[in-house]
Amino acid sequence: MAFQEMVKKIRLSLVRLPAIGYGQIPEVPVYILRDLWTGNSVYGMHLVKGEFIYQDYVISLYPGQWGGKNLSCEIIGKLHGFSWLRDMRELGTENARLAARNLVTDWIGNSPSSYDSVVYRPITLADRIVNWLGFYDFFAASAEKYFHQQFMRRIMKEGRYVVAMLPLDNHTHENFTLLKAALALALCMPEQFDLIPKISKFLQSELAEQILEDGIHIERNPEIQLYVLRDLTEIRLMYQLINMRPPSELILVLDNVSRALRALRHGDGRLALFNGSSENEAHFIDRVLSNSTQKRVAMTDMKAGGYIRCFANRSTLLIDSGVPPKKVDIKYLGALSFEFSAGKQRLIVNCGAGGSSAWRSALAGTAAHSVLKLSNTESVLLEDNQLKDLNFKVESIHEMTEGAHWVELSHNGWQKAYGAIYHRKFYLSADGQDLRGEETLDFDQSYPFTIRFHLHPSVKVEEKLVEIRKNEKEKIFVLSFQHPQEGKQIWWFRFSDAEGKxxxxxxxGEKVRLATKQIVLYNLHQSKKNDVEENKASITTKFEKQDKQSVLNEEQKEEGSDYVAIFHNQNDDAKIWQRNTADHVSVGMPEDFPEKTSEIQRQSEINSSLNHSNIKNIQNDKEKITKIRWALRRKV
Structure with a gap:
């Protein structure tokens, strides 16, 4: 491995030398590639004016000005990856064409010279090559001969870097983008880059390493799943362009990856928020799926990938039943978390990913997911970004009968520290309008815990005292929303044996910060009052060792003054830190959890006996069981 790394560094160093033995560079690409995806014409108009809009920032972009200083690596990668050419093409005016050509010309003439910067990272380099060749007919086809010469020379130089990076290592999703760039070079400059046999070999290796048997990508991020499917679709179409049969493994993988992606969508057509994903655009997801395969059926069994999907009468319940992936920069600790949507309206969600480095760290924590958290301890302990407990595992059972779904899950993330096994049950009725849950901790109950249900920003919530039974009032949470397609709906959230706030x-979810609410359930039988108060913090408890002002200063420092936050409201920061001090306790019991089917009953008894045995050994027969039930039902 060390020898291969040394050889790769030598090859990358040689790229800086003049190209010798590559033959005469063609004046135009041999094959004209065309990008398949649609852009945003509004963003295109801003680009013509010299403004690059990314998330909630406006960044200067015109010849001689490529964003200024203090930009994040993510924004630098987007600027120098040239994917924004898609927005200018969508605008489609002559001014957009000329502005795009001027920007490419300026970049070629004044390209960054630091070869270890973000500009020359493998993923940025690959994006730049693919986008330059994919939008060639838009900005370059009508250009003068001198531009073509400069452009093709630069493609040649960039391509040599891509070739020097082969063979690939690390087995991350970015490798598919690199292979796509290498294949584009092989098509457009075949005499200089005779790579197709190597690319086919490397592609087969990456598919075997990265795609699980159920089509889930090993990074377990629905948005990465989308980008992998996009890259594989483009690779297949490039093989077809030259009338060459792609590797047989690619066709099978495309079917599985597309079916898995369909399973990870909510009714609004966008993606679920697990493991660092954002929603993305429904029309883009539709377009990728329609170009990838003819199959239109969602994957039903995703046990290898660690997801469970329950669909009943347009209601969708998605559950994370897997272990945090190994090869990711940030591990999201949301094992057993869930999201729920009714038709095209999301109700219960996870918080998503994005923002400053402080926010990204906070959003990776257990508290940023709709799941239980024990004594302010993450569900998975990490050491050097790797699982500290190699024995961490998640068990799950999913069964469906007459349209209704039963799910049982458990994980042992707190077993070493607290002797606790966390069990979670779900029931979704056949009509999709009754979702029930049961949260159980098997342990010596002397520690506080919370169960969080994060709400979508479009959902309103209020506390009410209602008479469920005659002369018996109960405090509940009323969820309501007004959706253009779904109309107005009201859902009641009930709970038992807990304090609710x-x-x-x-x-x-859309990569910009929006204020919303969460329902938090606290266990009633806590031994230390100060632990209760400490546990009442919102998801920003990730910053518990920092005061409010230090976090705000950190965000301002990272965002800097070189770009303007067009949607950012600093007043929202203060609101996030406010605590709701009103106590609301529900002692009424929601309807009993539906009787389990035989298979779930059998497996549950086996798992329960094993788990209880382990806990008794740890706690010297002082086992106690804490159970909280909740129900979310539509009020008609």
Missing amino acids: VENSVYF
């Missing part, structure tokens, strides 16, 4: 939360 409505607290502030945040939502990064």
Whole structure:
């Protein structure tokens, strides 16, 4: 491995030398590639004016000005990856064409010279090559001969870097983008880059390493799943362009990956928020799926990938039943978390990912997911970004009968520290309008815990005292929303043996921060009052060792003054830190959890006996069981 790394470094160093033995560079690409995806014409108009809009920032972009200083690596990668050419093509005016050509010309003439910067990272380099060749007919086809010469020389130089990076290592999703760039070079400059046999070999290796048997990508991020499917679709179409049969493994993988992606969508057509994903655009997801395969059926069994999907009468319940992936920069600790949507309206969500480095760290924590958290301890302990407990595992059972779904899950993330096994049950009725849950901790109950249900920003919540039975009132949470397609709906959230509160939360589903609410349930039988108070913090408890002002200063420092936050409201930061001090306790019991089917009953008894045995050994027969039930039902 060390020898291969040394050889790769030598090859990358040689790329800086003049190209010798590559033959005469063609004046135009041999094959004209065309990007398949649609852009945003509004963003295209801003680009013509010299403004690059990314998330909630406006960044200067015109010849001689490529964003200024203090930009994040993510924004630098987007600027120098040239995917924004798609927005200018969508605008389609002559001014957009000329502005795009001027920007490419300026970049070629004044390209960054630091070869270890973000500009020359493998993923940025691959994006730049693919986008330059994919939009060639838009900005370059009508250009003068001198531009073509400069452009093709630069493609040649960039291509040599891509070739020097082969063979691939690390087995991350970015490798598919690199292979796509290498294949584009092989098509457009075949005399200089005779790579197709190597690419086919490397592609087969990456598919075997990265795609699980149920089509889930090993990074377990629905948005990465989408990008992998996009890259594989483009690779297949490039093989077809030259009338060459792609590797047989690619066709099978495309079917499985597309079916798995369909399973990870909500009714609004966008993606679920697990493991660092954002929603993305429904029309883009539709377009990728329609170009990838003819199959239109969602994957039903995703046990290898660690997801469970329950669909009943347009209601969708998605559950994370897997272990945090190994090869990712940030591990999201949301094992057993869930999201729930009714038709095209999301109700219960996870917080998503994005924002500053401080926010990204906070959103990776257990508290940023709709799941239980024990004594302010993450569900998975990490050491050097790897699982500290190699024995961490998640068990799950899913069964469906007459349209209704039963799910049982458990994980042992707190077993070493607290001697606790966490069990979670779900029931979704056949009509999709009754979702029930049961949260159980098998342990010596001397520690506080919370169960969080983060709400979508479009959902309103209020506390009410209602008479469920005659002369018996109960405090519940009323969820309501007004949706253009779904109309107005009201859902009742009930719970038992817990203290319930409505607290502030945040939502990064669209990569910008939105204020929202969360329902938080606290266990009633806590031994230490100060532990209770400490546990009442919202998801920002990730910053518990920092005061409010230090976090705000950190965000301002990272965002800097070189770009303007067009949607950012600093007043929202203060609101997030406010606590709701009103106590609301429900002692009424929601309807009993539906009787389990035989298979779930049998497996549950086996798992329960094993788990209880382990806990008794740890706690010297002082086992106690804490159970909280909740129900979310539509009020008609």
